[in-house]
Amino acid sequence: MTTQTHPVDHELIEAAAHIARTRCRGDNHTMAAAARAADGRIVTAVNAYHFTGGPCAELVVIGTAAAQGAYDLDTIVAVGDRDRGVVPPCGRCRQVLFDYFPALKVIVGKGDHLRAVPVADLLPETYVWSDHQLDAE
Numbered sequence: 001m002t003t004q005t006h007p008v009d010h011e012l013i014e015a016a017a018h019i020a021r022t023r024c025r026g027d028n029h030t031m032a033a034a035a036r037a038a039d040g041r042i043v044t045a046v047n048a049y050h051f052t053g054g055p056c057a058e059l060v061v062i063g064t065a066a067a068q069g070a071y072d073l074d075t076i077v078a079v080g081d082r083d084r085g086v087v088p089p090c091g092r093c094r095q096v097l098f099d100y101f102p103a104l105k106v107i108v109g110k111g112d113h114l115r116a117v118p119v120a121d122l123l124p125e126t127y128v129w130s131d132h133q134l135d136a137e
């Protein structure tokens with residue numbers, strides 16, 4: 001696996017950080033995500049925490065983007081409330097993001113070590129769901 005890094009989209013990080021600062025409230029909404037759509041626009045969302053498995057901000061942003069007609073995302077980042085900075089996606093989100101957008105870049109890291117990496121790099125020995133849908137052909 002070669003780790004390929006891309007320029008970091010600081011405007012995207014700031015969009016997520018702004019939502020984290022201004023829209024995250026209490027225990028229900030603790031994370032913000034921002035995605036750069038293929039057409040250049042930025043879509044933002046917050047998580048909807050619930051003990052039954054409420055969606056992370058990355059998953060909400062997928063639906064929010066689709067609701068706005070943006071079905072192809074280029075880059076995503078999540079930022080935590082209370083000045084936690086960039087937070088890497090959880091395992092479930094990594095898999096969902098990979099299945100939806102195999103070429104997606106994810107911003108991870110902290111401070112001077114922020115970097116944008118291909119989502120597949122966050123999933124060593126990646127499970128490719130579409131490769132195992134045997135009845136689909």
Ligand SMILES: [Zn+2]
Nearest residue numbers: 056089090093
């Ligand atoms: Zn997640």
